[in-house]
Amino acid sequence: MSEYALFLGCTTPTKAVQYELASRWVCRHLEINLVDIKDFFCCGINHVNLDRETALLMAAANLAYAEAKGLDILTLCAACTGALSEAIEKLENFQIRERVNEKLHRIGIEYKGKVRVKHLSRVLYEDIGVERLRRSIKRDLSQLKVAPHYGCHYLKPKTALRGVDEPDNPTTLHALISAIGATPVEYETLNLCCGGKVFPVSGELAHSLIQKKLDNLKEKEVDAMVLQCQTCYLMYGEEQKEIEGKSGKKYNLPVIFYPQLLGVALGADPIKDLGFNFHTISVDGLLSKVR
Amino acid sequence: MDKKELFSQPISNVNFDPTFEAEVIAHEEAKDLKACFNCGACTAGCPIHEVFPEYDPKKLAKMVRLGMRKEVLSSPYIWYCATCHNCEQRCPQNVKFFNVLNVLKNMAAKEGYAPSVWVDQIKHVIKTGIIFPPQESWIKRREKLSLPPLRLEEREEIKKIIELEEIDRLSKDKSE
Numbered sequence: 001m002s003e004y005a006l007f008l009g010c011t012t013p014t015k016a017v018q019y020e021l022a023s024r025w026v027c028r029h030l031e032i033n034l035v036d037i038k039d040f041f042c043c044g045i046n047h048v049n050l051d052r053e054t055a056l057l058m059a060a061a062n063l064a065y066a067e068a069k070g071l072d073i074l075t076l077c078a079a080c081t082g083a084l085s086e087a088i089e090k091l092e093n094f095q096i097r098e099r100v101n102e103k104l105h106r107i108g109i110e111y112k113g114k115v116r117v118k119h120l121s122r123v124l125y126e127d128i129g130v131e132r133l134r135r136s137i138k139r140d141l142s143q144l145k146v147a148p149h150y151g152c153h154y155l156k157p158k159t160a161l162r163g164v165d166e167p168d169n170p171t172t173l174h175a176l177i178s179a180i181g182a183t184p185v186e187y188e189t190l191n192l193c194c195g196g197k198v199f200p201v202s203g204e205l206a207h208s209l210i211q212k213k214l215d216n217l218k219e220k221e222v223d224a225m226v227l228q229c230q231t232c233y234l235m236y237g238e239e240q241k242e243i244e245g246k247s248g249k250k251y252n253l254p255v256i257f258y259p260q261l262l263g264v265a266l267g268a269d270p271i272k273d274l275g276f277n278f279h280t281i282s283v284d285g286l287l288s289k290v291r
Numbered sequence: 292m293d294k295k296e297l298f299s300q301p302i303s304n305v306n307f308d309p310t311f312e313a314e315v316i317a318h319e320e321a322k323d324l325k326a327c328f329n330c331g332a333c334t335a336g337c338p339i340h341e342v343f344p345e346y347d348p349k350k351l352a353k354m355v356r357l358g359m360r361k362e363v364l365s366s367p368y369i370w371y372c373a374t375c376h377n378c379e380q381r382c383p384q385n386v387k388f389f390n391v392l393n394v395l396k397n398m399a400a401k402e403g404y405a406p407s408v409w410v411d412q413i414k415h416v417i418k419t420g421i422i423f424p425p426q427e428s429w430i431k432r433r434e435k436l437s438l439p440p441l442r443l444e445e446r447e448e449i450k451k452i453i454e455l456e457e458i459d460r461l462s463k464d465k466s467e
Binding site: 013038041048103104157167198208212 | 371393400408421439442449451454
């Protein structure tokens with residue numbers, strides 16, 4: 001059994017609780033032991049805007065908390081994955097680590113450089129593997145055509161994310177989807193950013209990015225978008241109605257998390273275990289195609 | 292969207308600050324900027340530029356090198372980056388423009404140009420450990436779903452590693 005410290009971040013446990021529910025269910029089912037660490041707090045990513053050193057200290061403190069428990073970190077949010085991975089990369093430099101540790105000593109902690117960070121999808125792909133997923137499925141998803149969406153910080157910066165996938169031509173989420181019987185569709189705007197990090201400053205800019213992908217997927221007639229970051233979810237899932245209102249177009253595209261799709265394949269209860277009731281866009285059509 | 296005339300009007304170079312480039316590249320994360328040959332690969336790969344052409348990484352890089360201190364630091368556009376990292380992924384000179392931009396944003400924040408939303412987020416972190424103010428509905432929902440409670444409390448150790456001084460001066464905008 002593998003064991004990780006679960007890093008929830010700010011948004012999943014507050015605004016996308018279905019992602020947390022489904023992730024915990026899937027991990028339990030696949031014997032990935034998740035340890036909740038009460039000291040974890042915001043990973044720091046947004047605070048690079050105001051002060052890079054503060055952002056680095058926040059990430060380093062979280063790494064130190066996991067290290068003190070002797071655990072690697074499992075993330076759900078692509079942005080937390082990116083921020084913590086970038087911090088690990090920076091802290092490999094001895095001088096930077098010394099400087100940061102001098103400051104962490106103020107709060108009685110230290111980071112020695114031993115922690116690794118893996119997003120849940122990466123754990124599923126690398127630790128569990130598509131073969132074991134394929135052997136574990138209990139329901140037939142072969143009628144489902146879905147669009148994968150990776151999330152920028154899941155893939156980039158490439159030097160910090162260390163071989164998770166190829167940023168320009170990613171395939172791992174496609175493989176995770178195929179492994180459980182659904183069909184991942186190819187589409188032109190696969191690598192387009194969700195705009196989640198510009199949304200707080202300009203909703204209008206974020207909406208322009210979101211709409212491009214929604215327009216593209218409308219042509220492809222997919223049953224759902226499948227993603228692996230709650231910020232991407234909030235953009236495509238929760239902002240979709242807003243964009244429909246402004247543009248007069250109808251998308252009605254269900255947006256779900258990969259662990260939810262996996263949970264369905266593994267036989268979980270869609271409501272109780274996977275939180276499908278929390279989606280504003282109905283997933284009934286999607287679920288009715290599952291046998 | 293408010294399209295400031297900033298980038299479209301010719302501007303006299305009398306007011307350029309010849310020390311600005313050196314000030315920017317003195318920061319470790321921005322020193323790569325010296326290698327920029329202004330090819331525009333960053334701009335070509337930028338999803339924000341595609342929907343809002345006034346946001347232009349190549350142009351911003353050149354403005355820094357010309358010494359357009361005030362124009363760059365007071366520009367609302369430097370805050371429009373979506374943080375997708377395409378610019379550095381595309382750059383043939385390995386310039387990490389995302390990092391350069393963060394240096395510029397940190398300098399701009401010190402002069403009071405930060406959007407209030409980012410200042411509010413750090414204030415929430417100080418109070419709750421996360422970027423949002425606490426909401427009763429979240430707490431109840433987690434209870435109902437038997438998920439572990441969120442800590443959502445003011446913690447000395449978080450306050451002690453936030454190095455921002457005079458947080459309220461970072462933004463001239465009205466706070467939420």
